[in-house]
Amino acid sequence: MAHVWRGIINEYLDRLPFTAEDRIVTLGEGGTPLVHAPSISAEVGAEVFVKVEGMNPTGSFKDRGMTSAITQVVKDGDHTVVCASTGNTSASAAAYAAHAGLRCVVMIPQGKIAAGKMAQAIVHGAELVQVDGNFDECLEIVRSLSEDYPIALVNSVNPYRLQGQKTAAFEIVDQLGDAPDIHMLPVGNAGNISAYWMGFREALSHGATRTPRVWGVQAAGAAPFVAGHPIKDPETVATAIRIGKPASWDLAVAARDESGGWIRAVSDAQILHAQARLADEVGVFVEPASAAPIAGLLAAAALGEVPRGATITCTVTGNGLKDTATALAGREVEPTVIPVDVEAAAAALGL
Ligand SMILES: Cc1ncc(COP(=O)(O)O)c(C=O)c1O
Numbered sequence: 296m297a298h299v300w301r302g303i304i305n306e307y308l309d310r311l312p313f314t315a316e317d318r319i320v321t322l323g324e325g326g327t328p329l330v331h332a333p334s335i336s337a338e339v340g341a342e343v344f345v346k347v348e349g350m351n352p353t354g355s356f357k358d359r360g361m362t363s364a365i366t367q368v369v370k371d372g373d374h375t376v377v378c379a380s381t382g383n384t385s386a387s388a389a390a391y392a393a394h395a396g397l398r399c400v401v402m403i404p405q406g407k408i409a410a411g412k413m414a415q416a417i418v419h420g421a422e423l424v425q426v427d428g429n430f431d432e433c434l435e436i437v438r439s440l441s442e443d444y445p446i447a448l449v450n451s452v453n454p455y456r457l458q459g460q461k462t463a464a465f466e467i468v469d470q471l472g473d474a475p476d477i478h479m480l481p482v483g484n485a486g487n488i489s490a491y492w493m494g495f496r497e498a499l500s501h502g503a504t505r506t507p508r509v510w511g512v513q514a515a516g517a518a519p520f521v522a523g524h525p526i527k528d529p530e531t532v533a534t535a536i537r538i539g540k541p542a543s544w545d546l547a548v549a550a551r552d553e554s555g556g557w558i559r560a561v562s563d564a565q566i567l568h569a570q571a572r573l574a575d576e577v578g579v580f581v582e583p584a585s586a587a588p589i590a591g592l593l594a595a596a597a598l599g600e601v602p603r604g605a606t607i608t609c610t611v612t613g614n615g616l617k618d619t620a621t622a623l624a625g626r627e628v629e630p631t632v633i634p635v636d637v638e639a640a641a642a643a644l645g646l
């Protein structure tokens with residue numbers, strides 16, 4: 296019988312802190328495609344694959360962490376969850392809380408959330424609080440709230456989030472038959488790079504013969520790891536990674552150093568160029584933050600730093616449909632309007 300995907304907790308139950316007796320809160324997350332990128336591969340002289348995390352139920356990798364965080368919240372008997380967010384965590388928390396019948400409160404930096412993500416939180420019934428501050432300041436507030444009130448924090452400082460997110464590394468090993476030589480991903484609050492490194496190391500006990508070098512990419516205006524210290528006023532077109540004080544700092548530094556990798560920055564222009572190339576050449580529409588690893592890869596190739604023939608996987612973290620305004624800016628196309636007439640259609644197409 297064909298295998299039916301049942302969400303990451305059921306698929307990797309033996310590698311997660313849950314049992315078959317637990318009530319698993321799942322929307323069928325995970326099992327995302329690993330898509331080959333032929334033209335980018337040819338350009339950088341390696342085999343490049345993108346792990347399309349925008350295919351998750353709410354359109355980002357956060358769902359892997361949220362199934363696990365919300366499952367634990369239900370297990371603990373809590374009724375309210377809270378998060379700070381640049382948009383994707385709130386969309387995911389809102390959806391999983393709705394599924395579990397929990398109250399969800401999200402705190403977001405005012406005016407800095409892509410419209411699609413805001414819509415997701417609203418339609419799933421989350422209570423939205425806009426803060427006249429940035430993500431880092433929102434996170435400080437929700438951390439205090441969760442310490443002082445009976446509210447469960449579901450940002451990636453919640454260890455169950457990283458447990459769920461590590462399963463993307465398991466999937467890559469399963470899809471390739473081994474770990475890649477290099478794994479690349481965007482870095483914001485730094486939970487995901489930490490989770491991947493945990494996953495790749497654990498995969499050594501489940502068929503992988505090696506771990507990859509981890510190359511993280513930040514936006515130049517929000518690159519605390521490149522600066523070596525927190526950034527007070529982060530700014531970038533990639534609003535998902537507009538973060539100056541990453542919560543998982545030590546874990547991310549460990550992922551970088553233990554894997555023999557690096558964390559570098561790319562400009563907003565490089566990010567938008569990579570986003571357009573992914574859409575035009577690979578057929579994968581990602582949000583700006585998700586294009587950062589491709590921008591970082593192209594930059595590394597231009598410096599001659601990409602090992603010839605290497606297998607490189609890049610996590611593209613979120614769906615482009617969440618932020619169509621940024622994707623379409625500067626791309627205004629005047630649609631041709633024709634009457635209901637085949638000849639007019641042919642003429643419009645120059646046939
Ligand atoms: C689309 C997207 N990509 C990348 C990131 C960065 O992930 P992390 O915060 O785990 O470093 C985020 C959130 O921060 C995100 O929403």
Ligand SMILES: N[C@@H](CCOP(=O)(O)O)C(=O)O
Nearest residue numbers: 380381382383384450451484
């Ligand atoms: N990009 C994130 C920022 C917070 O992420 P978390 O993984 O630490 O919860 C978002 O979507 O809010």
